[in-house]
Amino acid sequence: NTDLEPLGWFAEEDDAQHALAVFATRIDQYHQQRDFPALNGTSRLSPHLRFGTLSIRAAIALASETSGPGASAWLNELIWREFYQQLLWHFPHAAETSFRSAYRQLPFPNRQDWFDAWREGRTGYPLVDAAMRQLRQTGWMHNRLRMVTASFLVKDLLIDWRWGERHFARWLMDFDLAANNGGWQWAASTGCDAQPWFRIFNPVTQSKRFDPDGQFIRQFVPELAPCSNKDIHAPWLSHRLPGHYPPPLVDHARQREEALTLFQQRP
Numbered sequence: 216n217t218d219l220e221p222l223g224w225f226a227e228e229d230d231a232q233h234a235l236a237v238f239a240t241r242i243d244q245y246h247q248q249r250d251f252p253a254l255n256g257t258s259r260l261s262p263h264l265r266f267g268t269l270s271i272r273a274a275i276a277l278a279s280e281t282s283g284p285g286a287s288a289w290l291n292e293l294i295w296r297e298f299y300q301q302l303l304w305h306f307p308h309a310a311e312t313s314f315r316s317a318y319r320q321l322p323f324p325n326r327q328d329w330f331d332a333w334r335e336g337r338t339g340y341p342l343v344d345a346a347m348r349q350l351r352q353t354g355w356m357h358n359r360l361r362m363v364t365a366s367f368l369v370k371d372l373l374i375d376w377r378w379g380e381r382h383f384a385r386w387l388m389d390f391d392l393a394a395n396n397g398g399w400q401w402a403a404s405t406g407c408d409a410q411p412w413f414r415i416f417n418p419v420t421q422s423k424r425f426d427p428d429g430q431f432i433r434q435f436v437p438e439l440a441p442c443s444n445k446d447i448h449a450p451w452l453s454h455r456l457p458g459h460y461p462p463p464l465v466d467h468a469r470q471r472e473e474a475l476t477l478f479q480q481r482p
Contacts (some may be wrong), residue, residue: 234263
């Protein structure tokens with residue numbers, strides 16, 4: 216309890232029930248707010264599900280008893296969680312290697328210096344860096360940003376998804392092997408029912424769409440606070456890059472082509 220309280224988490228069953236009740240008051244907006252990290256739009260219940268202070272049955276009961284698109288969207292997320300648990304049970308090899316055999320020998324360059332920059336939140340892409348710093352500072356990361364940072368590691372930095380999976384396993388307070396593995400393999404296009412290998416998130420586009428005013432970025436990358444709402448998503452383009460913030464580690468357009476070439480080398 217002592218270690219969790221400064222992070223805003225309380226590991227008691229009563230706290231879990233209270234958190235569930237609080238989420239019930241805003242579940243109607245879940246489908247509209249869940250992708251925006253600056254908003255309190257997600258359930259924030261994953262640590263309770265991970266530690267067993269909240270049962271999945273209680274979560275599903277709330278989603279099932281509440282009508283509307285918000286509850287339906289949340290129920291779909293809970294179903295994904297169960298899907299990944301069933302997947303790992305029936306295909307345990309996915310815990311160690313790519314679910315799809317065609318992607319097990321991809322020649323990732325795996326640059327250690329790029330990986331270090333990614334995990335420390337200094338890639339030069341503000342939304343990615345804010346998300347990685349959120350993880351280190353709070354033990355949690357917004358779900359949309361888990362997809363963005365995973366896609367960036369694998370398809371911009373060309374680093375094996377398992378490196379990122381292990382990093383998340385170390386830092387996520389809500390770490391769940393099946394969910395973490397399933398999410399990483401989805402983003403890396405190596406898993407069951409994963410996104411197509413040619414689908415690659417543009418980190419600047421994601422930033423403009425899901426943190427349009429830069430509110431989340433300013434919270435975790437304070438050195439970018441002076442930037443305008445327009446410039447904060449790609450500050451290097453304004454030619455007024457703050458002195459303590461790095462330029463982009465890579466060029467997204469160039470790395471996208473490299474990623475497409477890499478994935479085409481599968482058997």
